[in-house]
Amino acid sequence: MAIIEVTNVSKTHDDVASGRKVRTLDTISLSAKENDFLILLGPSGCGKSTLLNIIAGLTPYDSGVGEVRVGGQLVTGPNPKLMAYMFQDPVLYPWRTVLKNVEFGLEAQGIDKAERKDRAFKYLRMVGLEDFAHYYPRQLSGGMAQRVAICRSLALETDIILMDEPFGALDEQSRIILGDELIEIWRQVRRTIVFVTHSLTEAVYLGERIAVFSARPGRIKAEIVNPLPRPRTIGKPEFSQMVDTLWNELKGESLISIKRAKAEQDEIALPHE
Template identity: 50%
Template sequence: MSASPPLIAVEGVGKRYATSSGPIEALQDVSLSVGEGEFCTLIGPSGCGKSTLLGMLGGLTAPDRGRVLVEGRPVTGPDPRRVATVFQDPGLFPWRTALENVEFGLELQGVPAARRRAVATDLLGPLGLAGFAGKYPRELSGGMRQRVAIGRALAIDTKIVLMDEPFGALDEQTRLLMGEWLLEIWRRTKKTVIFVTHSLQEALVLSTRIAVMTARPGRIKSVLELGMGYPRPMESPELVALRAKLWHDIREESLRAMGGDQ
């Protein structure tokens, strides 16, 4: 056992939101640690606090109870040198080209123009956007726009990338291809990814670990370790069995979230 702390540690975290109809308990006693280089997926019913938890890792939301540590230090606010986030909505600047959008984070960091152009240009190839550097978001497909948003997060070269349903708005085929592509990038860059999805298949083919969350208030219900390598054929007996277990846990919580019996 190594003595160094995990890259990310979530310790007994709770979060309550004040709303017009009274307080809502979004997260309750959530603990999770994620090691360097992991691809850890959060999955759970809508409203169980996945985005809230991601927001805490990114320093955008503060916990009411417990603490969140990155590299052993409490997160007190956004730290774009350590953590990059890809949101569900690509949120590109319409007046910037694909290349200029990918450069954005580097610009914020004060990276000189020639250097940031070189970094962004190098990224466009693996993003499958080499021929689209000068195109504006309106001239790109949904999948391409999302890849630009991912490129923007990868360009700043943080150790940690948070991804909140990055492929949620895409059609199934594009989504499958994007998953393959993301896996390639992750394996090549050895970044640590925290990924949120509602897709069981996406979780199973991509993750080193899947944390299933309960219906609100969100807690960690179970953690599935996926020891096997990549690529992972969905029809393999191992994955079929894991899918059944995952669905069992998620189904229970989704029913609870919908006000069902379980």
């Protein structure tokens, strides 16, 4: 059964600069079944974060046509018991230790102290950070901080985890290592993950299914099932072939997106010339 069902959803934003309405998402239909690892891949500005916000119940979509259901229920607002959301560039609380950062959402859920600690350690152990539980964020490398943020989402033990470019700020090696850890955890705990990325390699390395977006207004251009068995090896011929398949879908869209960004930049620059 589909745990996330997005049907004919569109989103129009007010463009502050021009005062016009801009269509960000155009009749998106997409679903994820339980235990899915769904990748949202698309050029910058195509509406990936907007869609994630809509699924999370943080942003309303255009009324009248489409609908979003999670766990069979119409989404009308955030549901933190069902969905954890790891934002792009997640911020750790600098005044809280690693352990207390991971426990944060659990406190909000009213879970008692002993269980909070058990749960936080369970996930810190999975990512090899149990010895850093009493460190503060400033004492961590970027990759370690990212792991803590992942733990914070996982510790909520929600059925669904939404991740917006969670490894975007990391170097390639850290991305691969954290990707491996995430896959291992996903295999152990069986959650539904929706994972946004720009990276073709990351999409092929991690995804069970990959939804490729068009340039804005975002439409689903292709939904590709990733047939590669795990563990996957970057650079193997069949891996490269998958990357090529995705790139063929994405190439034109990326060009549109880059040209548009350039045009918008020129437009902004004009009055100053």
